Amino acid sequence: MEYDQLRKLEKNAHIPSGCGISGIVNRKGNLFSGEKIITSICLMTERGNGLGAGYAGYGIYPEFKESWCFHIMYDDIRVKETVEAFLENRFDIVNEEPIPVKNVKTLKYIPLLHRYFVDIKNGRKEDLYSQQEYILSTVMNINKNFDGACVFSSGKNMGIFKGVGNPEEIGEFYKIYDYKGYIWTAHNRFPTNTVGWWGGAHPFGILDWSVVHNGEISSYGINRRYLENAGYYCTLFTDTEVITYLFDLLNRKHKLDFEVIGDILAAPFWDSIDIEQDMENKDFWKTLRIIYSSALVNGPFAIIVANSNTIIGLNDRLKLRPLVSAEKGDFVYLASEESAIRCICRNPERVWMPDAGEPVIVNVKRDRKGKDG
Amino acid sequence: MAKAKNIAEFIIERDEKKCIKCQACVRVCSNDVHNYDEETEEILSDNIKCVGCHFCEDICPTGALTIRRNLSETKENAHWTRDYIYKVVKQASTGGILLTGMGNDRPYKNYFEHIVLNAAQVTNPSIDPLREPMELKTFIGRKPDRIIYDKTRGKYILKERVTNLLELELPVMFSAMSFGSISLNACKSLAKAASASGVYWNTGEGGLHKDLYPYADRAIVQIASGRFGVNVEYLEKAAAVEIKIGQGAKPGIGGHLPGEKVSEEISLTRMIPEGSDAISPAPHHDIYSIEDLRQLIFAIKEATSYRKPVGVKIAAVHNVAPIASGIVRAGADFITIDGIRGGTGAAPVAIRDNVGIPIEIAVAVVDQRLREEGIRNQASIIAAGGFRTSADIVKAIALGADAVYIGTAALIALGCHVCQKCYTGKCNWGIATQDPYLTRRLNPEIGAKRLSNLLRAWALEIKEMLGGMGINAIESLRGNREQLRAVGLNEVELNLLGIKHAGEAW
Numbered sequence: 001m002e003y004d005q006l007r008k009l010e011k012n013a014h015i016p017s018g019c020g021i022s023g024i025v026n027r028k029g030n031l032f033s034g035e036k037i038i039t040s041i042c043l044m045t046e047r048g049n050g051l052g053a054g055y056a057g058y059g060i061y062p063e064f065k066e067s068w069c070f071h072i073m074y075d076d077i078r079v080k081e082t083v084e085a086f087l088e089n090r091f092d093i094v095n096e097e098p099i100p101v102k103n104v105k106t107l108k109y110i111p112l113l114h115r116y117f118v119d120i121k122n123g124r125k126e127d128l129y130s131q132q133e134y135i136l137s138t139v140m141n142i143n144k145n146f147d148g149a150c151v152f153s154s155g156k157n158m159g160i161f162k163g164v165g166n167p168e169e170i171g172e173f174y175k176i177y178d179y180k181g182y183i184w185t186a187h188n189r190f191p192t193n194t195v196g197w198w199g200g201a202h203p204f205g206i207l208d209w210s211v212v213h214n215g216e217i218s219s220y221g222i223n224r225r226y227l228e229n230a231g232y233y234c235t236l237f238t239d240t241e242v243i244t245y246l247f248d249l250l251n252r253k254h255k256l257d258f259e260v261i262g263d264i265l266a267a268p269f270w271d272s273i274d275i276e277q278d279m280e281n282k283d284f285w286k287t288l289r290i291i292y293s294s295a296l297v298n299g300p301f302a303i304i305v306a307n308s309n310t311i312i313g314l315n316d317r318l319k320l321r322p323l324v325s326a327e328k329g330d331f332v333y334l335a336s337e338e339s340a341i342r343c344i345c346r347n348p349e350r351v352w353m354p355d356a357g358e359p360v361i362v363n364v365k366r367d368r369k370g371k372d373g
Numbered sequence: 374m375a376k377a378k379n380i381a382e383f384i385i386e387r388d389e390k391k392c393i394k395c396q397a398c399v400r401v402c403s404n405d406v407h408n409y410d411e412e413t414e415e416i417l418s419d420n421i422k423c424v425g426c427h428f429c430e431d432i433c434p435t436g437a438l439t440i441r442r443n444l445s446e447t448k449e450n451a452h453w454t455r456d457y458i459y460k461v462v463k464q465a466s467t468g469g470i471l472l473t474g475m476g477n478d479r480p481y482k483n484y485f486e487h488i489v490l491n492a493a494q495v496t497n498p499s500i501d502p503l504r505e506p507m508e509l510k511t512f513i514g515r516k517p518d519r520i521i522y523d524k525t526r527g528k529y530i531l532k533e534r535v536t537n538l539l540e541l542e543l544p545v546m547f548s549a550m551s552f553g554s555i556s557l558n559a560c561k562s563l564a565k566a567a568s569a570s571g572v573y574w575n576t577g578e579g580g581l582h583k584d585l586y587p588y589a590d591r592a593i594v595q596i597a598s599g600r601f602g603v604n605v606e607y608l609e610k611a612a613a614v615e616i617k618i619g620q621g622a623k624p625g626i627g628g629h630l631p632g633e634k635v636s637e638e639i640s641l642t643r644m645i646p647e648g649s650d651a652i653s654p655a656p657h658h659d660i661y662s663i664e665d666l667r668q669l670i671f672a673i674k675e676a677t678s679y680r681k682p683v684g685v686k687i688a689a690v691h692n693v694a695p696i697a698s699g700i701v702r703a704g705a706d707f708i709t710i711d712g713i714r715g716g717t718g719a720a721p722v723a724i725r726d727n728v729g730i731p732i733e734i735a736v737a738v739v740d741q742r743l744r745e746e747g748i749r750n751q752a753s754i755i756a757a758g759g760f761r762t763s764a765d766i767v768k769a770i771a772l773g774a775d776a777v778y779i780g781t782a783a784l785i786a787l788g789c790h791v792c793q794k795c796y797t798g799k800c801n802w803g804i805a806t807q808d809p810y811l812t813r814r815l816n817p818e819i820g821a822k823r824l825s826n827l828l829r830a831w832a833l834e835i836k837e838m839l840g841g842m843g844i845n846a847i848e849s850l851r852g853n854r855e856q857l858r859a860v861g862l863n864e865v866e867l868n869l870l871g872i873k874h875a876g877e878a879w
Contacts, residue, residue, distance in 0.1 A: 220853075220855055221854050222853040254520070284531055300843070
């Protein structure tokens with residue numbers, strides 16, 4: 001298929017994928033090179049088919065850490081100019097440049113890749129929530145209305161890098177090993193269709209959220225309509241989008257703890273609620289299921305979600321996809337397979353399989369400077 | 374002019390070799406079809422009186438009777454079919470409105486039969502309901518947008534509780550059928566089965582008979598335009614209150630119970646004189662607008678101290694989506710939509726067969742409208758009107774219904790053969806009659822068991838279908854139109870239903 005056809009297909013449909021995922025965090029917020037995450041994700045070759053890979057790193061842009069950073073991919077120079085005019089109207093551009101890449105001969109369909117560090121005009125006066133809403137609407141606007149442009153990263157001091165290729169190629173292409181971060185996540189994709197559009201790869205992100213996801217969401221139809229009710233429009237890149245928006249809605253807007261979000265996305269079964277002895281817990285879970293019934297994510301999934309302060313691993317409530325975690329010192333690891341952890345941390349202090357629906361939540365306590373590791 | 378004669382709809386075939394002249398058929402038929410001639414010692418059957426209820430056929434100890442449709446045809450004519458010719462004949466003889474019972478029997482497009490379901494393959498495992506939990510629990514009523522809690526010492530404590538919800542073990546309830554339109558034994562069967570199965574039954578506009586008080590905590594009581602049987606006790610005993618504006622079988626007109634059926638028990642329950650016609654006005658005479666409806670909703674909420682959900686039932690008509698939105702904004706906690714195939718005990722044929730829209734489309738547009746307005750969580754949608762199988766229910770829920778009401782299916786479980794003669798009060802199955810000779814044929818214990826069996830069977834089937842889709846909780850199906858595909862619908866229909874055509878991927 002030609003690229004145009006492929007892209008049209010992908011924009012009009014979400015494509016089921018099997019996948020490998022991996023995440024590493026340093027609890028103290030110390031920075032470490034992206035090399036480790038490349039090693040980890042590349043070990044799980046069997047989990048991808050060379051049609052999509054990506055990385056997310058936090059703490060990678062210390063020199064512009066106060067500015068919002070957009071990573072945008074363009075089909076051609078014409079749409080780039082239109083979007084840039086739009087951005088200049090809305091923001092003070094602090095810095096902009098092509099995303100530095102290395103020539104990797106095996107990669108195809110490479111779009112124009114550009115990054116912008118921007119401040120909201122007079123934005124310093126506004127509170128964080130209003131700023132986030134402004135960024136969110138900007139990203140939704142570009143992705144929905146500017147054909148041939150896709151904002152694939154839009155947080156502060158973090159960035160998502162992704163494309164169509166295997167994790168080695170994509171890691172090499174973006175020179176992920178040149179960045180240093182305190183949280184890294186990565187994805188290796190096994191889409192069921194031929195794909196060509198780079199926007200369809202993971203991680204998926206909005207604001208400083210990033211999500212890598214292995215699974216297929218059977219409740220996609222209702223999750224999407226629930227989010228539309230709340231003002232989020234899925235542009236149908238991938239069903240991972242739904243999980244990202246659910247986290248944004250439930251955490252940033254409804255101010256729910258991640259543990260509670262875990263109980264919404266992978267709700268406890270009525271059988272276990274019925275036998276709960278503590279009436280307050282029982283009431284809480286029951287109410288949670290009543291109010292957030294449309295946010296229950298059904299079907300098999302393992303996800304690693306991150307924002308600037310936290311990394312969360314979560315399985316569906318039957319645990320139909322693999323997820324392993326381990327820790328050593330200040331480092332916590334999450335991955336589809338134990339081998340993907342052991343290849344970068346030979347002797348972890350603890351290795352465990354998170355239970356179905358039980359989130360692994362790791363908060364980062366950064367001292368102001370953050371040391372290089 | 375020759376007197377026009379009615380034509381027999383059915384022909385009774387009696388196998389004389391099998392008939393033992395026991396006269397069971399003679400004794401049981403409320404329509405006096407069978408007569409024993411003592412002189413000739415023969416049983417003669419008058420085809421013209423037969424309504425096709427099949428009671429004699431079922432009760433005949435030797436299987437000597439077979440009821441067949443009369444195939445006598447008028448001259449072939451696509452426009453003037455036999456039905457239409459004989460309707461004119463009847464009305465020319467009587468000068469009256471033609472009455473009927475049960476739901477619309479016209480061949481309008483049935484959208485359920487143009488919708489197919491999904492199943493998981495490879496990329497998503499299907500789930501086996503025999504081995505894994507499969508949840509059908511459903512809550513009806515107003516739900517807040519978000520949860521509000523305090524976190525103290527690692528524990529989450531609710532700051533605002535959610536109250537006034539009906540909790541259903543499966544998303545199926547028994548539709549409004551009044552004591553009057555059906556017998557007390559039929560009401561008891563429904564009430565017992567609802568209590569045993571963890572669902573709810575609906576009193577209709579017939580009031581709540583004292584014998585049904587033990588099942589009142591599973592009763593949704595109706596307030597219709599006639600206000601029959603409405604008193605404080607009625608409201609206090611109920612689980613929920615439903616204001617009936619209209620019903621699918623007869624949108625725009627009120628209920629009608631002829632005085633002949635108003636026995637002592639019905640008179641006491643409805644609070645009307647014995648033998649008087651119980652005729653509900655077409656509109657509620659205190660509701661001429663949406664703001665009037667709001668007043669009644671809140672009057673009922675005040676009367677019940679805001680402890681019970683209050684819903685509104687309407688017939689599915691052209692403007693159903695904006696009307697539903699108005700009803701939700703007027704404060705209703707649930708909205709019942711009754712489609713064009715909704716049943717009744719008595720309705721004019723002309724109304725039943727021609728007024729209203731299909732429930733499939735009504736549910737889809739109402740759900741979509743409420744979501745667009747961001748008020749979908751404020752009220753539950755209960756769909757009614759013609760649900761025949763568990764698959765119909767699964768499709769309605771995927772289109773956006775929270776639960777469905779079944780009426781005709783429940784009566785069929787009790788013996789009904791859908792002969793559409795409920796309005797005559799001569800139901801041989803003891804369902805749509807008040808004649809004690811007939812009503813004692815329906816044993817409420819057995820009736821309740823059969824209804825519970827039906828609910829159980831459907832629950833098992835719904836679980837199988839959910840599991841096939843890779844879904845293990847009904848809420849992940851609700852409004853999940855991605856699980857539906859159309860076969861043979863045009864673009865307008867697809868848009869209204871909000872579904873894709875078969876062959877289109879995600």
